[in-house]
Amino acid sequence: MASWNPRMETMPLDELRRLQFKLAKSLVYRLYSFNDFYRRRMKEQQVHPDDIRTLEDIAKLPFMYKRDLRDGYPDKIFSAERDELVRYHVSSGTTGKPTVVGYTERDIENWSESLARGFSSCGLGRGDVMQVSYGYGLFTGGLGAHYGAERVGATVLPTSVGNTERQVELMQDLHVTAIACTPSYLLHMGEVAEKMGVSIKNDTDLRLGFFGAEPWSEQMRARIEDWLGIRAYDIYGTSELSGPMFTECAEQQGIHIWGDLALVEIVDPATGEVLEPGEQGELTITMLQKEALPMVRYRIGDLTTIEEGTCACGRTHPRIGRIRGRVDDMLIVRGINVFPSQVEHTLLEIREVGRHFQIVVDRKGALDSMLVRVEVSEEAFSDKITDLMVIKKKVEHRLRGSLNVGVDVELVEPGTLPRFEGKSKKVVDRRSL
Amino acid sequence: MEKSYIVKQISIFSENRPGRLAAIAGALRDAGINIFAFSIAEANGFGVVRALVDRPEDAYRRLTDLGFRVSFTDVIGVKMRDEPGGLSDIASVLGNAGINIEYAYAYSGKDGAVLILRVDQIEDAVRQLLGHGGNLLKASLSQ
Numbered sequence: 350m351a352s353w354n355p356r357m358e359t360m361p362l363d364e365l366r367r368l369q370f371k372l373a374k375s376l377v378y379r380l381y382s383f384n385d386f387y388r389r390r391m392k393e394q395q396v397h398p399d400d401i402r403t404l405e406d407i408a409k410l411p412f413m414y415k416r417d418l419r420d421g422y423p424d425k426i427f428s429a430e431r432d433e434l435v436r437y438h439v440s441s442g443t444t445g446k447p448t449v450v451g452y453t454e455r456d457i458e459n460w461s462e463s464l465a466r467g468f469s470s471c472g473l474g475r476g477d478v479m480q481v482s483y484g485y486g487l488f489t490g491g492l493g494a495h496y497g498a499e500r501v502g503a504t505v506l507p508t509s510v511g512n513t514e515r516q517v518e519l520m521q522d523l524h525v526t527a528i529a530c531t532p533s534y535l536l537h538m539g540e541v542a543e544k545m546g547v548s549i550k551n552d553t554d555l556r557l558g559f560f561g562a563e564p565w566s567e568q569m570r571a572r573i574e575d576w577l578g579i580r581a582y583d584i585y586g587t588s589e590l591s592g593p594m595f596t597e598c599a600e601q602q603g604i605h606i607w608g609d610l611a612l613v614e615i616v617d618p619a620t621g622e623v624l625e626p627g628e629q630g631e632l633t634i635t636m637l638q639k640e641a642l643p644m645v646r647y648r649i650g651d652l653t654t655i656e657e658g659t660c661a662c663g664r665t666h667p668r669i670g671r672i673r674g675r676v677d678d679m680l681i682v683r684g685i686n687v688f689p690s691q692v693e694h695t696l697l698e699i700r701e702v703g704r705h706f707q708i709v710v711d712r713k714g715a716l717d718s719m720l721v722r723v724e725v726s727e728e729a730f731s732d733k734i735t736d737l738m739v740i741k742k743k744v745e746h747r748l749r750g751s752l753n754v755g756v757d758v759e760l761v762e763p764g765t766l767p768r769f770e771g772k773s774k775k776v777v778d779r780r781s782l
Numbered sequence: 783m784e785k786s787y788i789v790k791q792i793s794i795f796s797e798n799r800p801g802r803l804a805a806i807a808g809a810l811r812d813a814g815i816n817i818f819a820f821s822i823a824e825a826n827g828f829g830v831v832r833a834l835v836d837r838p839e840d841a842y843r844r845l846t847d848l849g850f851r852v853s854f855t856d857v858i859g860v861k862m863r864d865e866p867g868g869l870s871d872i873a874s875v876l877g878n879a880g881i882n883i884e885y886a887y888a889y890s891g892k893d894g895a896v897l898i899l900r901v902d903q904i905e906d907a908v909r910q911l912l913g914h915g916g917n918l919l920k921a922s923l924s925q
Contacts, residue, residue: 724851725795725851727851730793730795730851730852730853731853732791732793732823732830732832732853732855732900733830733884733885733900734823734824734825734829734830737795737825737828737830738825759827759828760795760827760828761797761828762795762796762797762802762849762850762851763795763849763850763851764849765797
């Protein structure tokens with residue numbers, strides 16, 4: 350299989366670790382000198398850049414969390430001047446306030462480089478046509494995959510999400526060979542195609558795809574590959590890393606995390622202690638070359654394992670396994686991260702409904718649906734159905750605005766929603782992956 | 783004067799699932815409250831039960847204590863001739879006076895037929911109906 354950057358991708362492990370140490374050291378010095386947020390954090394932790402003498406000493410550095418980005422809204426913890434930025438992306442935050450990520454030209458360059466390595470390790474290159482059916486816009490998925498595919502010389506068809514029948518037509522007419530989207534959107538597209546009398550397996554040139562932004566399973570991979578006649582690869586990232594950033598190779602034995610760009614640790618979610626390869630814990634990433642918004646020991650919240658040792662493809666960089674769950678109560682609905690706290694925050698601003706709620710997530714056909722059950726407040730209760738429907742629509746509209754995902758609202762009788770039972774009752778997830 | 787014809791209806795929010803009406807009706811039975819008339823308006827997933835009862839204050843308290851969302855709504859009850867044209871007479875009076883009917887329900891019993899109305903201008907409606915010889919339920923019936 351083709352290799353984008355063979356020297357880097359197969360660098361011997363000891364050499365890679367020396368490179369990581371060099372990059373980490375200079376990152377820490379740079380942040381300590383020029384970034385008030387990191388310097389304060391390091392001082393609180395009583396650690397100085399001079400204390401970083403080996404790669405393992407990275408564990409002395411303080412962790413970063415999503416809340417640091419939220420508290421630093423919009424760009425207080427950025428490390429680049431505003432005129433050095435070439436792009437922003439924005440993701441919804443945990444409590445209604447979004448988080449903003451910025452990119453320098455070199456950040457975009459490294460993001461594209463990372464995906465170019467991943468895409469070519471799965472055989473994507475010149476002559477391929479890649480349909481990018483991730484959302485374009487503030488969400489990182491569309492533009493991320495777009496730049497990566499262009500970098501390897503593929504032709505990009507930027508369809509974004511939606512208008513699925515048209516997507517199927519274009520897939521046929523423009524001889525699309527590859528696709529990037531959420532696994533559930535792919536399944537939806539497969540169903541829509543069949544209704545149109547089109548078999549993706551027999552009537553299109555599609556041969557591979559990169560699927561991510563939501564968890565999926567080996568069973569789902571088997572179903573996709575068998576039904577649609579393509580090779581299905583996992584792709585991983587979050588906006589804090591840049592966006593979708595790392596993929597599996599053709600061996601499908603875990604996601605290669607390019608060590609010159611990112612340093613991976615798996616930590617115990619409770620104690621923060623670094624775990625051994627093979628042990629499941631919280632994925633923690635230090636972005637070694639990011640300029641605009643460096644992330645040091647960023648606790649992503651995803652649970653997985655790390656595997657070191659050379660892959661059957663010959664690449665030496667560590668790999669992570671499938672995402673097994675979350676340390677928090679984050680849900681992923683149609684590829685969008687949703688925190689129950691966002692729902693709570695939004696409901697608090699709507700006086701017609703109470704503050705208690707229940708979220709029910711289900712999968713109808715291939716696509717996720719999200720239902721939020723709320724109580725009508727005493728003051729707002731009207732015996733006119735039209736008034737109640739107005740309240741329902743208002744809550745749906747407001748939730749859609751703050752979550753970036755469509756929501757159905759159900760009005761329920763007072764006292765029927767969980768009060769103190771915590772997460773397990775507040776969120777009912779009926780999807781099976 | 784008009785006020786004495788404005789009747790207090792109780793309106794109860796209910797989820798649209800088996801057993802909810804039974805729970806409401808059971809609570810009123812246990813309190814010895816009689817229901818003169820009632821209707822259910824339904825939407826997607828929920829509904830509103832509207833009832834005229836003999837002791838609305840007691841019904842309100844009892845249902846609220848049980849956790850129901852309850853409100854009072856002002857309605858009027860008009861006796862209709864229980865023969866063709868009875869409803870038409872009343873609707874015409876209101877229509878000609880530019881009064882909008884928001885919802886209505888009716889019952890036909892041994893003492894004749896009664897139309898329950900929620901309208902947008904209730905005192906006007908009372909005046910108009912009385913002025914056209916209408917026979918209205920007294921609010922005191924349900925106190």
